[in-house]
Amino acid sequence: MESETPIAFSGWSLEAQPPGAMAGLDPTTGPTATLRQSLAGDYLLRFTARDAEGREESCQVRVESIVGPPRAICPEDELRTPSNVPLTIEGDGFDDVGVVSYRWAVLDGPGDAALAPRNAPTTVFRAERTGTYRLELTVADADMATHSCVTTVRVVGPPAVFCPDPIEAPTRRPVTLEVRATDDTRIVDVRWELLAQPPESRARVVPGEREGDVYSATLTPDRQGEYVVRFTAIDEDGLEASCELLVIGTPTPPDAICPDVVEVRPLNEATIEGDAEDDGRIVRWRWELIERAEGSEARPPAPADAPTTRFTPDIAGEYRVRLTVRDDDGDEGSCVTLVRAVATEGLRVEMFWDTDGTDMDLHLLRAGGDRWRTNEDCYYVNCIGRGPDWGGPGAEDNPRLDIDNTSGFGPENINIEEPEPGVYRIGVYAYRGTARGATVRVHCGGSTTEPQEIFGPRRIDGTGSTHDFWRVADVRIEAGRRCSIEPVDRVERVQHDGSPFPR
Structure with a gap:
């Protein structure tokens, strides 16, 4: 142009x-x-x-x-439908004269699929098995020329989850829950929920690790009864599936709780606090003294039927106190507390014997003293509670007789917090009756539950006009609380009239 x-x-x-x-x-x-x-x-x-x-x-x-072949038209993008859910697929065809026939067919897929109608532009697809299916639409014109197109349908399904049968689990013991979950694509998230639990239960589900197709969580039943746990798996298509687990909490004996060790000085009261954990209710508390230090006559803990009790050791050494609790199912649990009665004094002498209805008396002669049954001697006449003044500044160097047992067994204890340096002598007098075996234990030099020396058992007689007096040992106290003990171990008869006699 x-x-x-x-x-x-x-x-x-x-x-x-x-x-x-x-x-x-x-x-x-x-x-x-x-x-x-x-x-x-x-x-x-x-x-x-x-x-x-x-x-x-x-x-x-x-x-x-001039006349040309027809053209089949299929959806270009992949179609998606859940398993067993009908999907309408709209096809079409073009021809310069006109399309005279349509034919739908399933080319391939993971399973059987239904198409209806198969002879129209629009058909309805349905398949149960998940996976990818290829469908073909073929159109023909009056000249029997044909053309085909292919469209893809992906059948998706929710994850498959498999919960175990009901689980019986003891209370207060963690139990591992395991669920298997699979999917035709990929599981992208899981969720654990505790749907039901017994009254007053504070249990919770703690998600764990995944190993392959197995997902785990931990539940610790804290009350008897049924716990319903729901597991949900979610795949990348946003589909989810759930199953429920039943956990049955079965009764277990209560756990008694008490301190491992309590330390206290002899004749001082120790408070022991107990506790208990149970899947029900604690209906009984019982404290018992199951082991005493040798020679002890300490009374059992009191009160014996409460969570908290008190116990007073009477001599240095180790004691064991047991707490037993019973729950409303009749089950019991126990724990043991070691009570360590620690001799912290600079000098502590303990004496006990093995014969009931007799009276043995403990004596301690001061450093430099030379007459028993005088104020140089600490014994039942002058030393109970507050002993004689032995001359040093303050009362820390004065002796004290804690217990005077007159009916058998003992113990009797004499203590000096800070003894003056020198040599002290220990004696035992058979005041009434005969002891088949009297024992003396000596603590010196500071904090301990074990004596430095043990003497006896020694038979001493307290019958007649003269009675046995057992000179046991000499204790040398030096500066810095150092001490040494020298056995004497000699018995002689002395007058039973209370008169003094030589060292």
């Missing part, structure tokens, strides 16, 4: 077409147009151009349209 002046107009027109045809031109203005033929045959088109001065020129173009 050439002109010396500008072109003011150009366009296309359709002058002739086959009988019955309904062809179209688009656009009708401009140098370029598209002809849409509906029938085979000759189409006559004219192109006209006009310049600014009104001069125009035209030319004709003949287009011969």
Whole structure:
């Protein structure tokens, strides 16, 4: 298209077409147009151009349209549907005369699939097994020319979860819960929920690790009864599946709780606090003294039927106190506390014997003293509670007789917190009756439950006008609480009239 002046107009027109045809031109203005033929045959088109001065020129173009095959049209994107849920698939076909038939078919897939109808542009697909299916749509025209297209359908399903049978688990003991979960794609999240639990229970589910297809969690039943746990798995398609586990908390004996060790000085009261854990209710508390230090006559803990008790050891050494609790199922649990009665004094002498109904008396002669049964001697006459003044500043160097036992067994204890340096002598007098075996234990030098020396058992007789006096040992106290013990171990008869006698 050439002109010396500008072109003011150009366009296309359709002058002739086959009988019955309904062809179209688009656009009708401009140098370029598209002809849409509906029938085979000759189409006559004219192109006209006009310049600014009104001069125009035209030319004709003949287009011969021939018959072509049809075109099948399928959805281009992958379709997705849940398992066993119908999916409508819209297909189509195009032909220059007309599509005379449609045919749907399943090319392949992981299982059987249903298509209905199979002979229409639109069909309904349904499959149970998850996976990817390929479907083919074939269209044909009157000349029996055909064309096919393929579309893909992915059948998705929720995860498959498998919970175990009911689990019986003892209370207050953790139990591991394991659930198997699989999916046709990938599990991206899981959720554990405790749906039901016995009254007053504070149990909770703690998620654990995954190993392959197995997911775990931990539950610690704290009350008897049923716990319902729900497990939910969620896949990457957003589908989820759940199952429920039943955990039955079975009764277990209560756990008694008491301190491992309590330390106290002899004749000082120790408070022992007990406790208990149980899946029900504690209905009984029982404290017992199951082991005493040798020679002890300490009374059992009191109160014996409460969570907290008190116990007073009477001599240095180790004692064991047992707490037993019983719950409302009749089950029992126990714990043991070691009570360490620690001799912290600079000098502590303990004496006990093995014969009931007799009276043995403990004596301690001061350093430098030379007469028994005087104020140089600590014994039952002058030393109970507060002993004689032995001359040093304050009362720390004065002796004290803690117990005077007159009916048998003892113990009797004499203590000096900070004894003055020197040599002290220990004696035992058979005041009434005969002891088959009297024993003396000596603690010196500071904190301990074990004596530095043990003397006896020694038979001493307290019958007749003269009675046995057992000179046991000498204890040398030096600066810095150092001490040494020298046995004497000599028995002689002395007057039973309370009169003094030599060292």
